[in-house]
Amino acid sequence: MGLRMSTAKATKPCERQATLDYTTSEAGNPFVDGWYADPGSAVYDGLFWVYPTSSHTSEAQTYLDAFSSPDLINWTKHPNVLTIANLAWTTKALWAPSPVSRNGKYYLYFSANDLQEDAGNLGGIGVAVADKPEGPFVDAIGKPLIGSYHNGAQPIDPDVFIDDVDGKAYIYYGGHSHANVAILNEDMISIGTFDDGETFKEITPKNYVSAAKMFKRNSTYYLIWSEGDWDGPNYCVSYAMANNPLGPFDRLATVLQQDSAIATGTGHSSVIHVPGTDIWYIFYHRRQLSETDKNHRTLAYDRMYFEEDGSIRPVTMLVKDNFADGAMLDWTTYGGEWSVEKQRLIAKETSGGMAMLDTNFADLVFDATVATVKGNGHPGLLFRVTELSRTTHKYKGYKAAISPSGVITLGKADLGVFTDLAQTRMDMALGKEYHVRVVAIGSDIKIFVDDMEKAKIQFIDGSFTTGANGVRTFNAAAMFGSVSVAKPRCS
CATH class of the missing domain: 2.60.120.560 (Exo-inulinase; domain 1)
Structure with a gap:
């Protein structure tokens, strides 16, 4: 989901403000090479991390790579942080990872096997754990964490959010136009129950399709999600605001959508907040204008701005390249x-x-x-x-x-x-x-x-x-x- 802060390494806010105050990926989008999608993001010990889907056919989605950067410009690739070799129940469709750190461990929540309600196959949302952000991640429980449909939600596209108010960990997820939220127990590898005894609460906003993501700014909770067809040009991101992590989440507006001058298929986003500042970026995947292959998606980010009332301005995709990354990827x-x-x-x-x-x-x-x-x-x-x-x-x-x-x-x-x-x-x-x-x-x-x-x-x-x-x-x-x-x- 959005920011995962770590306080293990001190960084002066003024230094962050001076060096990371960008309008977009100033060294060009895509900011890393290769076909990738569904970026989950985190901040660990002064490094920015992105964990994307490898954007290929579902049969070829058998591994996850990660990328880290000290400055959002120069990125280091960490290949195969999680593969199906470390997941006994997974055979394909390893996608949509969401990173979080707790109790000295690093967790990666992911979708696998593209579980369908009437297919009878094993699949859903899994969880892997590692001692380092770059892995290797290994299966934490040997089976899906969420392996069946609840409230009509396909168990895909997980996102984990730890609230700084009560320390509770929430997992948001859902495909097939339904979104759920559940509580993770302290062990981060099992599902708990809410105070009212419910296990899975439906929170589906209007027009929701998939990829629910939660982040918090000041005291406001923001839910963002994807709408439209993932393989088409109209894929986009909308959002809602609430005063608690359970909503209700009433759709406010589309915040990111295609631009016929720049790119199409803009969706499945996450958010990074630069620690010590009010600088926010939305990370997402998109297709270049000339691309016709639905799996030829690339990673991009742009600046996200807020109005005085806390609402999000529509994101403007920008085209820049100062070549500071030493590459000409675009x-x-x-x-x-x-x-x-x-x-x-x-x-x-x-x-x-x-x-x-x-x-x-x-x-x-x-x-x-x-x-x-x-x-x-x-x-x-x-x-x-x-x-x-x-x-x-x-x-x-x-x-x-x-x-x-x-x-x-x-x-x-x-x-x-x-x-x-x-x-x-x-x-x-x-x-x-x-x-x-x-x-x-x-x-x-x-x-x-x-x-x-x-x-x-x-x-x-x-x-x-x-x-x-x-x-x-x-x-x-x-x-x-x-x-x-x-x-x-x-x-």
Whole structure:
């Protein structure tokens, strides 16, 4: 679920505030490599941990990996923290892990075998335990913790929340459009009963599908959950607020949903709170716009903000990459030789090459630093790009380019036919980085270089209305940094 705090290692709040005050994954989403989904998250001894599902067919979901980070930028992979080799009753569909620590032990609650109500097979929610966050985790009880349907809820997608008021541990779970909550006993591996004698209480909010998650901010309890079809574009996250961990949980709003410019299938989330601050992030999985395989899901996070009344603002997915993680996970290259060095995307000198993001922006504000390292070509930013050929590298779209000779160019390409739309000059130097900004709203296109108050070029052209973003180099070695693509505030 959300934050799992540990006080074993002291960290100054001011240091956390200074180093982890991000608007999104500033080094790019996805923030780790590979097909993953359903991220459960925790904070243990100063490290942030994410435990996701390995996003493959259910028969291939036989293991769980984990990732840890000191700064939410640089992530270390811990493979096979739990596998079916350590679970005698599990054969497939090992998914949706939820981590928590108590009594000096680390627990991982998980779904397995995709139990169906009328199938008669063994499956449901299990619990594994380890001495370290990275495992290896082993089966704690040798059977499902919750192995049957109660109140119509499929026993999947567990989440464990320990309340700081009374120390009680609650397990939230449920698929097939029903959600339950139960109490875990002190041993964390058996189900207890409520004061009224009930074992499983139904808490299903309106439109609920699966993936109930609980977190607490100040004295308010937040339940978030997923709605829509997990394998479709409309998968999303909604939430409710309550003054106790049992609700009632009345649906308030959708807090995270697809953005046709960035990604689809945004769901099954968890929340991380940076200790000592009021900084919160929502971790979730999503699909890139060009993906058609339902299991090709990747991990992302964005900042989550609260209003004065405690309600959650709708999350805005952002596109950024400062290359601080030394990787270019969200980029696809077309020609040229590309690498990441010293927080810059480097293009070696070739006749030409492109590196593209899987985006589809119409109106946009596109920022990046651009420098020509060698040669006298014209590296720059590509926007509203469509029909890009992997073999010929021909495309339709616009380019905003600069050269060390001082020429600033706005041009367009139409499947190999290049047209310079406008040019101007300013003093430039080889090897110096320049902040280039493109603002395109409808057919009005502006190019800024260093001075963000006065456009160097303003031109009207309506040839291309939407498409992908990227960078390009031609007859030059170049470097790019601090990439950001967003919708204009007025759009």
